[in-house]
Amino acid sequence: MKHNYKLLLLGLFTVSPFAQSATGVAFIHGTGDQSNALNDYWNQNFVNTIRQGISNPNNYLVVNCDFDQYMWDNAASGCLAGQLTQFIDSKNIDSLTLITHSNGGNVVRWILSNPTWDSRYPAIINAVDQVVAIAPSSGGTPLADAVNQGSVFETTLGWLLGYGSDAVKQQQVSWMNYYNSTWLNGTQGRPSLNTTFEAVVGSDVDSAIWDGDSYCAGYQYQVALETTQNWLDDCSDGFLECSSQSAAGTVWFTDKQRTRGSEPLSHQQSRRDCFNLHTIIRDHI
Amino acid sequence: MNKLTHLATMITMASMLVACQDNSETENKEPEAAKSQTKSFTLAAPQVNDFSVTDIDSPTSAPINTSRETVNFVTKIPADFTITSPSVSHSIKSDEYWTKVSGAELNSGVALTISQASSVIRISPRADTSSGTLVHSKAISPENIQLLKDSDKTNSTQTKSYIKSLADPQALATAGLTDDSSALLLSADAKAGQYRLRVSEKLQPSASYMVNVKEKNSPYQLTLTSRNNLASTQASIPFELELTNSKTKLKPTASLKHANGSFQALKVVQVNGQWQAKLPEVNAMPDNNLGLSEIQLQVSTQVAGKAVVRTVKKAFKQFVPSAKIKPTITSKWQNGLPESLTVALDMDKAGRFSVASYLTGVDEQGKDKPILKTESASWLTPDSTEITLKLDTDLIAKSGLKAPYKLQGLTLKDQGQMARLSYQAHGLTLN
Structure with missing residues (x-):
């Protein structure tokens, strides 16, 4: 009788639609308050190409949240958890790939590292099989420090003007040191994330106006880059140092190793369909 | 996947128990070895790199996380994983x-x-x-x-x-x-x-x-090293300061920048060669739990006849010592394996706290190897101060590791303040 009961249960689970597995892919933007990330942050060709890499390309989600907030804020990770949970539940996703860019990698690491913070997190953690973290700001950026030099009024004003947001504050180098040592997993000497967290590292910036490649969502102001590079290592994507991008998880590849024409990926280019990045990711997931 | 959640586990277990309830009651008497046992243990003495709070105080700022839900999570840990103590300080360089x-x-x-x-x-x-x-x-x-x-x-x-x-x-x-x-x-x-x-x-x-x-790549880099966390009971911020290629005695000025951006000047003293920035007697603590505080130091000096000025800042978390783990931990056992641990806290004010720990067992060479990590968070009040850490007896059995099992890397966090309150490398041995 007991044995039969177990077989019955097994049969129920087997025929239940809930037992069917499904893969999915979600695109998670970086700093900013997005309402149309598909067009305003990524671009359509980038997203539509990458989602062809999963068995059912219709199982995709482009996340829109307020990542101007601290990563743990309900408007940031809470919003992300809500959208991922709804996506996982509605599509019965049990193998989820996350494509993140920049600070989106930190928000995802927050969820993966803090399962007891929110009752929605455990199911998300269990569903995530892979994170492709494009240019993640895992170690912060000195440029965030630079725009946060100041006191109370400057900070408040920064809010009004849209810079110096909490997310930018959080991405200061010593702030990320703190969070990496206390609340975020995946960096050296810390617990692993229990899923692959593969970084795509942007190592250089082409900005010369005579180089057509620099116009793939690239920089136009050589002088500006020449200035800001003073805050960054020689290896950077113009916004993040390579050491920051590779601080968490493992490095999947550094731009020039795989991109078309061995072109570097600037921080703006690495969220667009530049130099075959989109097809490289499609073929990987 | 090497991941388990108690949510999933509990749902599955509940289904199976409901399904099998009738049979287990009628067909089998529970074997002697399967009987539940409850044992109490005492936390080990803290070691050199452990940290904890002593006197408990009540936070006054609103908690960040006010969730009342209890969440458990158990993760399988690879046997080759090395449990390391969290870093308590960091260095920042400035040019x-x-x-x-x-x-x-x-x-x-x-x-x-x-x-x-x-x-x-x-x-x-x-x-x-x-x-x-x-x-x-x-x-x-x-x-x-x-x-x-x-x-x-x-x-x-x-x-x-x-x-x-x-x-x-x-x-x-x-x-x-x-x-x-x-x-x-x-x-x-x-x-x-x-x-x-x-x-x-x-x-x-x-x-x-x-x-x-x-001044990128300057030979004069100012390095500040200081703690990542500072309890409200601390009257000063100890720090180390070094300017490369300079033997000149530095005379830093210091200020404290709160997460809301307000600045306070700090008096700097040297005690037995150790720099300390004295915290102000009023308003030393931030007015909310968001973000981090920063210590900012400025140095003007001469190096080989050349004037050098540097500013350096470093973030740290100021927190109120809101809770500590009581020394007695109770455990429940099934079939000779630990299945849960209950930790009680000393605390004065309601809040959301989390406890996490690694469970290790002994391999054939007699070495401690990790089996799993267990985490649990709950909203606790002074009348209800216990957190239960779930263990997974299947994972323990399948690990092949034997007793004595140990709790290592025992960590208490206040999720309302977003602060780590204590860490104990070796928590206890479950004999």
Whole structure:
């Protein structure tokens, strides 16, 4: 009788639609308050190409949240958890790939590292099989420090003007040191994330106006880059140092190793369909 | 996947138990070995790198996380994973300095110390509150910026020789500096020395600006090392400060910057060779739990006859010691394996706390190897102070590791303050 009961249960689970597995892919933007990330942050060709890499390309989600907030804020990770949970539940996703860019990698690491913070997190953690973290700001950026030099009024004003947001504050180098040592997993000497967290590292910036490649969502102001590079290592994507991008998880590849024409990926280019990045990711997931 | 959640586990187990309830009651008597046992253990004595709080206090700021839900999570840990104590301090290097100036000062000329060629000077408009309201100071057109060397005659025709290039706010914003700043890059033949930065366009006298001098790859790097966390019971911030290629005794000035941006000057003293920044007696703690505090240090010194100025800042978490783990931990066992642990806290005020720990077992060589990590968080009150850590007996059995099982890396966090309250490398041995 007991044995039969177990077989019955097994049969129920087997025929239940809930037992069917499904893969999915979600695109998670970086700093900013997005309402149309598909067009305003990524671009359509980038997203539509990458989602062809999963068995059912219709199982995709482009996340829109307020990542101007601290990563743990309900408007940031809470919003992300809500959208991922709804996506996982509605599509019965049990193998989820996350494509993140920049600070989106930190928000995802927050969820993966803090399962007891929110009752929605455990199911998300269990569903995530892979994170492709494009240019993640895992170690912060000195440029965030630079725009946060100041006191109370400057900070408040920064809010009004849209810079110096909490997310930018959080991405200061010593702030990320703190969070990496206390609340975020995946960096050296810390617990692993229990899923692959593969970084795509942007190592250089082409900005010369005579180089057509620099116009793939690239920089136009050589002088500006020449200035800001003073805050960054020689290896950077113009916004993040390579050491920051590779601080968490493992490095999947550094731009020039795989991109078309061995072109570097600037921080703006690495969220667009530049130099075959989109097809490289499609073929990987 | 090497991951288990108790949510999933509990749902599955509940289904199976409901399904099998009738059979288990009628067909099998529970074997002796399967009987539940309850055992109590005492936490081990803290070791050198452990930290904890002593006197409990009540936080006054609103908690960040007010969730009332209890969440458990158990993760399988690879046997080759090494449990390491969290770092308690970090170092930050600086090859730059910044100073706040007014519009009037920029119009009349601001003295700047430059220690190398090809430095960058950045001028960022900050807030002007002279009108009683918060007003953004005007961004400065880079063509109106002049740089004079003190040893030169003061005329603008000579200034351009020190400037290699200029960048305006729009251009800098495209490159990640999004605070309306303008910048100039010094030429490669500009010499170290005293300069005067002047803005020719008329600025509001009370307008506020930040002047930032960046000297990339300077041989004079100021390194600040200090703690990542500071309890409210601490009266000072200990720190180490070192300027590379300099043996000059430093005389730093210090300030505390709260997450809301407010600054307080700190008195700096040296006690037995250890630098300490004394916290103010009032308002030393932040007014909310968001973000981090920063200690900021400024140094002006001479190195081999060359003036060097540096500012360095480092973030840390100020927290109220709101709870600590009581020494007695109770455990439940099934079939000779631990299936849960209950931890009680000393605490005064309701809040959301989490406890996490690794469970290890002994391999054939007699070495402790990790089996799993267990975490649990709950909203606790002074009348209900217990958190139960679930263990997974299947994982323990399948690991092949034997008793004595140990709790290692025992961590208590206050999720309301976002602070780690204690860490104990070796929590206890489950004999």
